[in-house]
Amino acid sequence: MELRQLKYFVAVAEELHFRRAAERLYVAQPAVSEQIRKLEAELGVRLFDRTNRRVAITEAGAALLEESRRVLAHADAAQLAARNARERAGARLRIG
Amino acid sequence: MELRQLKYFVAVAEELHFRRAAERLYVAQPAVSEQIRKLEAELGVRLFDRTNRRVAITEAGAALLEESRRVLAHADAAQLAARNARERAGARLRIG
DNA sequence: AATGCTTACGGGTCACGTAATGATT
DNA sequence: AATCATTACGTGACCCGTAAGCATT
Numbered sequence: 001m002e003l004r005q006l007k008y009f010v011a012v013a014e015e016l017h018f019r020r021a022a023e024r025l026y027v028a029q030p031a032v033s034e035q036i037r038k039l040e041a042e043l044g045v046r047l048f049d050r051t052n053r054r055v056a057i058t059e060a061g062a063a064l065l066e067e068s069r070r071v072l073a074h075a076d077a078a079q080l081a082a083r084n085a086r087e088r089a090g091a092r093l094r095i096g
Numbered sequence: 097m098e099l100r101q102l103k104y105f106v107a108v109a110e111e112l113h114f115r116r117a118a119e120r121l122y123v124a125q126p127a128v129s130e131q132i133r134k135l136e137a138e139l140g141v142r143l144f145d146r147t148n149r150r151v152a153i154t155e156a157g158a159a160l161l162e163e164s165r166r167v168l169a170h171a172d173a174a175q176l177a178a179r180n181a182r183e184r185a186g187a188r189l190r191i192g
Numbered sequence: 193a194a195t196g197c198t199t200a201c202g203g204g205t206c207a208c209g210t211a212a213t214g215a216t217t
Numbered sequence: 218a219a220t221c222a223t224t225a226c227g228t229g230a231c232c233c234g235t236a237a238g239c240a241t242t
Contacts, residue, residue: 001099001171001174001175002098002099002100003097003098003099004098004207006171006174017221018221018222018223019220019221019222027207027208027209028208028209028210029221029222029223030208030209030210030222030223030224030225031207031208031209032222033222033223033224034206034207034208034223035207037223038206043175043178043179043182044179044182045178045179045181045182047178050221050222050223052215052216052217053215053216053217053220053221053222055221055222058181058185059181059184059185060178060179060181060182060185061178062181063177063178063180063181064174064177064178064181066177067170067173067174067177067178068174070170070173070174071167071170071171071174074163074166074167074170075097075102075167077163077166078097078102078160078163078164078166078167079097079139081159081160081162081163082139082141082143082156082157082159082160082163083139083140083141083156084159085141085154085155085156085158085159085160086139086140086141086156088155089154089155089156100232113196114196114197114198115195115196115197123232123233123234124233124234124235125196125197125198126197126198126199126200126233126234126235127232127233127234128197129197129198129199130198130232130233131232133198146196146197146198148240148241149195149196149197149240149241149242151196151197193242194241194242195240195241195242196239196240196241197238197239197240198237198238198239198240199236199237199238199239200235200236200237200238201234201235201236201237202233202234202235202236203232203233203234204231204232204233205230205231205232205233206229206230206231206232207228207229207230207231208227208228208229208230209226209227209228209229210225210226210227211224211225211226212223212224212225212226213222213223213224213225214221214222214223214224215220215221215222215223216219216220216221216222217218217219217220217221
């Protein structure tokens, strides 16, 4: 499981539409399908029901969605924390 | 930034030793060096000071470490949530 | 000489875009 | 016909293991 997969998954879960999710992610549609498929395979869970031209999230998908948002939010926080620490260190060096 | 990189980073941060971290991760040492290097490049921050046969975590590294643990913990929780939802759904199918 | 990290390099896997296919309306 | 997702396929990037290089003790 990688952050890329969770990012794609959240996009599809929010759009409930693979093409729109792909546009939002700036990638082609098959790339999204592939990552969702791999994620489902790894977890052993179907995350979306694709039936009748309609994409619906499953119960497992809904459960994953909540946690995925937390993961991605903390990932963003991690990046910011590291970058902010650099700026603080840089400022301290300049000040001495 | 990917979960793999955070996992490698946490291992090095806890061991303060690339070889031992690699052993713990069941990968070769250069793989760890490469991922740390890429992570540092992407964040624009040095995470470890490798000097005098000693690996020390930087201030930015320490900041990233805290957040990385949260990310990885939530990633584990996400997997469990999805798998548990599958089991509940399976049980309901068998009962219902 | 021994230890530890990095660099170099080759191979297998992976992610992605384009194109084609299947399915539904 | 139009729309949407999947499958097929080729290419470039990526991850990793082995081997070599460099520095320190």
